[in-house]
Each structure stands twice: as C-alpha cells, then as structure tokens.
Amino acid sequence: MPRGKKSGRAVSGDGSIRKKKVVKRNGKEYTYWEGRYTSGFDPETGKQKQHSISGKTQAEVAQKLREITAEIGQGIFQEACKLTVGQWMTVWEQDYLNDVKPKTIESYRRQIKLHIVPALGGARLEKLTSPMIQHFYNSCSKEGLSPKSVKNIHGVLHKALQQAVAIGYLRNNPSDACTLPRVERKELKPLDDDAIRRFLEAVEGHPFETLYLVTLFTGMRQGEVLGLTWDCVDFESGSLLISKQLQYITGENNHRVYQLASTKNGKLRKIVPADFVMDLLRKQWSRQAEWRLRAGPAWEDSGLVFTNELGEHLVPFTVYKKFKKLVREIGLPESRFHDLRHSYAVAAIRSGDDIKTVQGNLGHATAAFTLDVYGHVTDQMKRDSADRMQKFIRSISGQ
Numbered sequence: 001m002p003r004g005k006k007s008g009r010a011v012s013g014d015g016s017i018r019k020k021k022v023v024k025r026n027g028k029e030y031t032y033w034e035g036r037y038t039s040g041f042d043p044e045t046g047k048q049k050q051h052s053i054s055g056k057t058q059a060e061v062a063q064k065l066r067e068i069t070a071e072i073g074q075g076i077f078q079e080a081c082k083l084t085v086g087q088w089m090t091v092w093e094q095d096y097l098n099d100v101k102p103k104t105i106e107s108y109r110r111q112i113k114l115h116i117v118p119a120l121g122g123a124r125l126e127k128l129t130s131p132m133i134q135h136f137y138n139s140c141s142k143e144g145l146s147p148k149s150v151k152n153i154h155g156v157l158h159k160a161l162q163q164a165v166a167i168g169y170l171r172n173n174p175s176d177a178c179t180l181p182r183v184e185r186k187e188l189k190p191l192d193d194d195a196i197r198r199f200l201e202a203v204e205g206h207p208f209e210t211l212y213l214v215t216l217f218t219g220m221r222q223g224e225v226l227g228l229t230w231d232c233v234d235f236e237s238g239s240l241l242i243s244k245q246l247q248y249i250t251g252e253n254n255h256r257v258y259q260l261a262s263t264k265n266g267k268l269r270k271i272v273p274a275d276f277v278m279d280l281l282r283k284q285w286s287r288q289a290e291w292r293l294r295a296g297p298a299w300e301d302s303g304l305v306f307t308n309e310l311g312e313h314l315v316p317f318t319v320y321k322k323f324k325k326l327v328r329e330i331g332l333p334e335s336r337f338h339d340l341r342h343s344y345a346v347a348a349i350r351s352g353d354d355i356k357t358v359q360g361n362l363g364h365a366t367a368a369f370t371l372d373v374y375g376h377v378t379d380q381m382k383r384d385s386a387d388r389m390q391k392f393i394r395s396i397s398g399q
Helices: 058-074 085-095 102-120 130-142 147-166 193-203 209-216 222-226 275-298 316-329 339-350 355-362 367-397
Strands: 015-023 029-041 048-055 239-242 244-250 256-262 269-271
Touching: 015 058, 029 058, 048 058, 085 102, 085 147, 102 130, 102 147, 102 244, 102 256, 130 147, 193 209, 193 316, 209 222, 209 275, 209 316, 209 339, 222 244, 222 316, 269 355, 339 355, 339 367, 355 367
Parallel strands: none
Antiparallel strands: 015 029, 029 048, 239 269, 244 256
C-alpha cells in the first residue's frame, strides 16, 4: 500500500486485508477475513485512527473496504458510533421526539424500559444485527406477548434505528429485514338495529345519556368526544369541528395528568351530524348553564362539552365502566365503547353514505382504510342490491 513520501505514514483511507484464524475451546478452527484502514489522525495525540472490519470471505471484506475508503476520499466518512443500544435509546427519546404527542412518548418509553433495553440495551449500536433483533422479537412472542404488542415494540425500535441511520450512526437499519408475527384484526361487533333500540331504552335518564348518544350517532372516538369543546360546536351551521382529544399521561407518583392533545392523525375534521345530535347538544348547553349557576365560584371553566357538575373533565375509565354496566344489563357484555363508533360507521354505510363521506366523518387517513375495515358491510350491500335486482327481473319478466 502507498505511504506518504515525507512522513512514511499510511495515507488516510489506506487499507489492507488479511486472513485470520481463531482456535475455539473445542479445538476447532474458525477462519475469517479482516480489513484494516485508517481515517486520518487524532488531533490530540497525532496518532493514526485505525479501524478494522471483518467478514466471512475476502470478497465481502474487500467490498466493505472499497466503500469505506471511497467515503474517506470524498470526505463523507463518519466513524462508527460507540454508543450502546440502551444509550442511544435514551438519547433518541430525549432529543428526537419533540413533535410527538405526550401520550405517545409515554408509550414509547414504556416499550423501551420494559422490553427493548432489557433485551438489547447492552449491545453496541454498530454491532446490532437483524438476527439479534429477530431473536428478540421471537422471544417476546414465546413469552406470551401478542402480535400487536410485538409490532408496537418493533415500531419504536425501528424509528429509533432509522434516526441513527439519518445522522450517520448506522449505515442501514437492521430491523428492516425482520419479520413480525401476523396481527389478525379483531372481528368488529357493531350493535345491530335491535341492540341499538335496547341501548336507547336502557340509556334513557342515565347521567351519561347525551355523551353516549352523541358518540353513537357521530362516530367520534372516546378521547374526541370527551375533548369536544363548545368553541367547536356551531349551532348556526349545525356542525362540529373535531380538533382535539382528551388524553392523560402518568406523572410523578403515578398521578394521571389530563390534557387536550391533537387528534389521532393530527388533522382537523368538520362533521355535520343529524339534527337529533345538535338538539342533544343544545340540551347539554342548558344543563351545563344550570350547573354553572349552582356551582358558583367552584365552577371550573374548562370549555368542555361533557363535564361533571363542577365543570371538570370526565374520567375516561369511569365513562367506560358505566358503559360496560349498561350493555351487560341489555345482554351485550362483550360490547366495547369503541363499538359505538363501529355501529355509527355501519349504520352510515347501510343508510347510503358513500365511503369517502364515511372516511371523512370518522377521520380515517384514506378511504381505502375505511373500505378495508368495513368491507364486509359493502359486501352485504352488494348482496342486498343483487336481491333487489332479482325482484326487479321477476317483476318485468313475469317469472
């Protein structure tokens, strides 16, 4: 390899390859190839910065060496990151999640603390490989974590590693090549017409009657309906602006801190519900005005549509628990609060709303996603259409 004429030192980017043998404890020989290169001089010591790479074959190492020395020659070479996976995860969650919702950050931190760091935290970031990550995912499944949980863990790790790629700590994302367990979508269980009738009867006079009915006939998510504020209710135009949701994060001493955050996809949407819904909201406005007068100085002016009698936000778990009690009483113990949203979507499609309108009202990212979720409804509508056509054919053919 060429040497600097005056100093006799290796030129920056210079490289060499050699074959190496290691004798294991069982006496077997393991052979591999090692490439060595320099990337300049340490400004403090004046000594060469020497590095090594390894591979199973001479050709593999030669290819890696060509890529690295080319980067050195072009001035775009970055030294390998010396952080461990655990150290990088800490840096990532502290410095690179500024535009992420607090509730999401809390979820990320939980995945990192409970799963990622215990399994991979001690490994060097630059030494992390796809097989190592795949083994980790497989272990999670064997320990009983659901496919959805494994997918969530992968989502956090993949984002963190992708950021490491973006800033040059990694050449590629080793989690890209991993396979995940298949997540099977849970069967939707919207309320049918009879169940909705029974629900309407059971909820009459309930403290959360208006809340439940507005949810059922608008399809809003629980956080969205609990985070609905009066400035987003336009009685004149008969419309609602869905712009935020009520969320909580766990603070000190496991104390829950509630706050208003942006919607799930971060986008605003305007819906025009049935007059029935707007009438319910007018009654809620009057009811809340009475509460305000009764509470006096104790009233908290949260601006929320659904509050307790002091103007404070409702607790999501309480709303859910009361809902479960109601549906058990009418023989639907498996129904979830989110099924009110599904019930709205199915009813809207069956009533003749086009998929694009349903998508917009639900706040889905695409109409394709709405079709994917509620495709079984459109299939039923096609069968109904076929039945109607069959009746028409019989009527004109005399059969």
